[in-house]
């Protein structure tokens with residue numbers, strides 16, 4: 001049985017103080033362990049959030065990282081730095097990173113491998129544009145992203161992996177993919193994972209949907225057999241809205 005995992009991607013929102021307040025509010029509202037709750041604040045918020053989240057069951061992740069341990073890479077953060085803080089998760093290959101910061105399938109692959117090597121759980125993001133969906137190539141495109149991101153990843157590392165399908169046209173637009181479309185894509189992705197990692201491992205990997213997830217649509221999404229959770233942007237920025245999603 002895969003434990004549901006719902007993660008909040010706070011993107012470039014919340015100062016350190018605001019981030020700690022949000023976790024404190026959240027922990028008052030959410031007392032359950034049926035769903036794994038993760039928050040992914042900006043880097044500078046991580047120490048405070050990790051401290052506030054301690055012993056609450058709320059897990060913490062970063063939104064990105066470099067693949068090298070250290071080096072002359074101005075402005076970057078390494079996996080060693082994240083593990084030293086006590087981070088458990090790291091989002092990799094979010095479409096905003098691919099679109100605005102020139103991340104490629106190759107760098108995403110390097111980051112996924114580095115995260116696994118350091119014992120960080122990658123939340124690997126994939127998803128198609130509206131043009132690709134309308135051209136009928138969404139499945140082929142997303143499958144290609146999955147295969148390239150996971151090239152040379154060992155099957156036994158599969159259980160650390162979370163994979164999030166986020167159609168770009170559904171992010172921050174209020175347009176959610178229908179539960180049927182999201183479920184269908186994630187079933188397709190699990191099929192690819194079966195081929196890459198074997199049936200048994202693929203059945204353990206948790207798959208998320210992301211893109212305008214809110215309290216009103218989470219239940220229907222979670223009813224799909226291959227949707228094990230969600231990656232939530234806007235609605236994760238308020239304790240009230242995020243807790244309603246977590247308590248779906």
Ligand SMILES: O=C(CO)COP(=O)(O)O
Nearest residue numbers: 009171172211212233234
């Ligand atoms: O990009 C997302 C999460 O990573 C989704 O963002 P929204 O929930 O704001 O659409």
